Amino acid sequence: MTQYLDFEKPLAEIEGKAEELRAIARTNPETDTTAEAKALDVKAAAILEELYSSLTPWRKCQVARHPERPHCKDYIEALFTEYTPLAGDRNFADDLAVMGGLARFNDTPVMVIGHEKGNDTKSRIERNFGMARPEGYRKAVRLMELAGKFNLPVITLVDTPGAYPGKGAEERGQSEAIARSTEKCLQIGVPLISVIIGEGGSGGAVAFATANRVAMLEHAVYSVITPEGCASILWKDAEKMREAAEAMRLTADDLMKLGVTDQIIKEPKGGAHRDAAMTIKSVGVAIAAMLKELSGKDGKALVADRRRKYLDIGGKGLAA
Numbered sequence: 001m002t003q004y005l006d007f008e009k010p011l012a013e014i015e016g017k018a019e020e021l022r023a024i025a026r027t028n029p030e031t032d033t034t035a036e037a038k039a040l041d042v043k044a045a046a047i048l049e050e051l052y053s054s055l056t057p058w059r060k061c062q063v064a065r066h067p068e069r070p071h072c073k074d075y076i077e078a079l080f081t082e083y084t085p086l087a088g089d090r091n092f093a094d095d096l097a098v099m100g101g102l103a104r105f106n107d108t109p110v111m112v113i114g115h116e117k118g119n120d121t122k123s124r125i126e127r128n129f130g131m132a133r134p135e136g137y138r139k140a141v142r143l144m145e146l147a148g149k150f151n152l153p154v155i156t157l158v159d160t161p162g163a164y165p166g167k168g169a170e171e172r173g174q175s176e177a178i179a180r181s182t183e184k185c186l187q188i189g190v191p192l193i194s195v196i197i198g199e200g201g202s203g204g205a206v207a208f209a210t211a212n213r214v215a216m217l218e219h220a221v222y223s224v225i226t227p228e229g230c231a232s233i234l235w236k237d238a239e240k241m242r243e244a245a246e247a248m249r250l251t252a253d254d255l256m257k258l259g260v261t262d263q264i265i266k267e268p269k270g271g272a273h274r275d276a277a278m279t280i281k282s283v284g285v286a287i288a289a290m291l292k293e294l295s296g297k298d299g300k301a302l303v304a305d306r307r308r309k310y311l312d313i314g315g316k317g318l319a320a
Contacts, residue, residue, distance in 0.1 A: 189299025
């Protein structure tokens with residue numbers, strides 16, 4: 001059953017009534033409610049179109065965080081074959097918030113790495129809600145080094161509210177681990193492609209997304225801090241998250257204008273969670289196109305391309 005966001009309450013009421021009519025017809029075959037249910041479906045489709053035609057930045061944050069959106073694990077299972085997970089940072093532990101390993105994408109050997117949030121209470125706790133610890137970033141560095149050694153393209157799937165800020169993570173060098181992962185992204189001489197599939201939060205996202213090409217799903221967000229965190233710092237009031245989201249320019253459209261992201265991947269009407277299969281297919285098409293674009297470049301050219309991309313960020317403005 002679909003989980004509805006706060007701003008989708010009118011839609012929930014209409015779709016709920018349509019389902020009630022269908023339930024009546026199922027329990028009492030003599031009662032024909034087909035016409036009424038179809039009329040409500042048409043009305044629901046119109047409401048959905050209206051709601052999603054002009055989402056505010058805060059509403060996009062809510063959609064990006066929807067628990068039913070496809071996660072990293074779903075993309076890997078659908079788009080990659082012969083996936084062989086690789087675990088551990090060879091130093092402290094294995095971080096389940098970061099998953100990665102060797103795989104084939106359209107029969108091309110690749111290294112895939114991503115944040116995994118989990119899809120139920122147990123898995124979300126195991127995955128720490130997608131918030132990686134230092135060992136997660138050190139695992140990513142290890143996998144990127146392996147990819148560089150065997151000349152494998154790296155594909156990263158970003159979906160995290162940010163790196164884990166706990167005491168243990170700080171004691172084990174969270175900042176240094178993020179910096180090392182970002183540095184490794186800039187150094188490897190293989191194609192590096194990143195897709196923001198949900199939340200791209202803070203340095204925890206940058207550590208995976210310092211790539212040759214960065215694509216974002218239409219309703220994904222990418223920012224230096226969560227809107228709630230920004231509001232708490234600037235206004236000492238987390239309830240001002242709507243104003244913060246507006247000011248932060250964290251949507252795919254704004255980031256495309258600023259040159260931070262290179263491509264926006266359209267989502268089904270109503271968000272990725274309403275048609276996960278279509279969303280995953282669209283991401284696969286985008287990854288294939290980006291891989292094809294980068295496949296002819298040698299290592300030095302790829303590193304130079306990546307360096308130039310990040311040096312140029314800030315040269316564009318929203319008013320340009």
